[in-house]
Amino acid sequence: MKALGTASAAPGEIDTGRLQVGETRDGSDFGLPVAVVNGAEDGPTLYVQAVSDGDELNGLGVIQRAVPQIPPEDLSGTVLVVGIVNYHAFQVAEHRNPIDDTKMNRTYPGDESGTSSERISAATFEAASRADLILDLHQGSTSQMLNEVRVRCGQRHRLHDECLELAKVFGCGHVLDQKGPEGQLARVGPDEGIPTVDPELGGCIGWDEESIQYGVEGVFNVLRYYGFLDGDVDLERQTRATGFDRYGSPCGGLVRFRKDLGDAVAVGDVIFEVTDPFGQLKAEVTADDSGLFWRSRRLPQVATGEYVCSVGTNVDEF
Known part of the structure; x- marks a missing residue:
C-alpha cells in the first residue's frame, strides 16, 4: 500500500x-x-x-x-x-x-x-x-x-x-x-x-x-x-533565458505594449508606452538588454513605479 x-x-x-x-x-x-x-x-x-x-x-x-x-x-x-x-x-x-x-x-x-x-x-x-x-x-x-x-x-x-x-x-x-x-x-x-x-x-x-x-x-x-509509463518522448529544443529584466512605469497612465509575448527584443527597442486618458504620450520605455518579451501585466492602468512587464535575457537554445 x-x-x-x-x-x-x-x-x-x-x-x-x-x-x-x-x-x-x-x-x-x-x-x-x-x-x-x-x-x-x-x-x-x-x-x-x-x-x-x-x-x-x-x-x-x-x-x-x-x-x-x-x-x-x-x-x-x-x-x-x-x-x-x-x-x-x-x-x-x-x-x-x-x-x-x-x-x-x-x-x-x-x-x-x-x-x-x-x-x-x-x-x-x-x-x-x-x-x-x-x-x-x-x-x-x-x-x-x-x-x-x-x-x-x-x-x-x-x-x-x-x-x-x-x-x-x-x-x-x-x-x-x-x-x-x-x-x-x-x-x-x-x-x-x-x-x-x-x-x-x-x-x-x-x-x-x-x-x-x-x-x-x-x-x-x-x-x-522516466519509466513510469511505456512510450517515447522526443526532446525538442528549448529556448532558455538565464536573466529576467523587470520594467516598471516611469509615470501614471495607461500602458500600450509595442511587443507581444514571445517577440524578440533588441537593446533600445520600445517595449511599451504610457499615455494619458486622452491618448497623449507621456513616456516610452525601451529595452536595456536583448532577449524575449516574457511577461506583461493584464490591466492597462498603472501608477508611477508599478510593474508593467518582463524580458527574458541571456537567451540561448539547448
Whole structure:
C-alpha cells in the first residue's frame, strides 16, 4: 500500500483523500485534497502539487485532467498528488495565505509548529521528500506570460543538470534558468537531492485551456521519459533565458505594449508606452538588454513605479 494523508492505494489502484494540516477559525479540521496513484509494478515516485498561490489555478486544471488519465494498472511506480496546497488562499481566490499574509512558496521546507503557511509547507514537503522527482505547478499569477518551466536551484548546484533535463522533458518550449528566492520548493527540493522544477503555465484569471494542455502533456512526458509509463518522448529544443529584466512605469497612465509575448527584443527597442486618458504620450520605455518579451501585466492602468512587464535575457537554445 502507498498512502498520503487519508488516501491509500494498493498496487494497481488509485485513491483520493485529505492531508490534515490544521483547523480553520471556527475550530473545524481542514485538509488538502490528495491523491495516490500506485502502479501495478514497482518503480520511482513522482510528486506533483498545485495552487501554492491561491489564484494560480492552471496547475489544478492540469491535475484535474491528468490524474484520471493515469492508468495505475500500466504504471511502474507511484504518483503522489496534492491538488490544492494553499487552502486558505484558494477559498478566497487570493494569491497569499490570508491567515498569515504569506506567499506560500517562500516558506519551504516549512515548520510543523510554525505559522499557517509554514505548517502546510512542512506537511507537503514531507510528502514531496519521498519522491524521486518533483513538479510544482504554477502560473504567472493573473499576468500574461509565456508557458515556461523554471529551474530555480542555480547553475552551480550539484543537481542543476538533472533539473534542467527535467525542465526539458516537461517541454513547454521556454525555460527560465535562474536561481530563485529562498523558500521556494524548486530550490529546497534539489537541496534534498530531488530534481525539482516549477512549470509556470501561462498566466490568466481563472484558468486557460491552452496552458493546461501544456501541463497535461508535460506530466505525461515526465511519466514516459522516466519509466513510469511505456512510450517515447522526443526532446525538442528549448529556448532558455538565464536573466529576467523587470520594467516598471516611469509615470501614471495607461500602458500600450509595442511587443507581444514571445517577440524578440533588441537593446533600445520600445517595449511599451504610457499615455494619458486622452491618448497623449507621456513616456516610452525601451529595452536595456536583448532577449524575449516574457511577461506583461493584464490591466492597462498603472501608477508611477508599478510593474508593467518582463524580458527574458541571456537567451540561448539547448
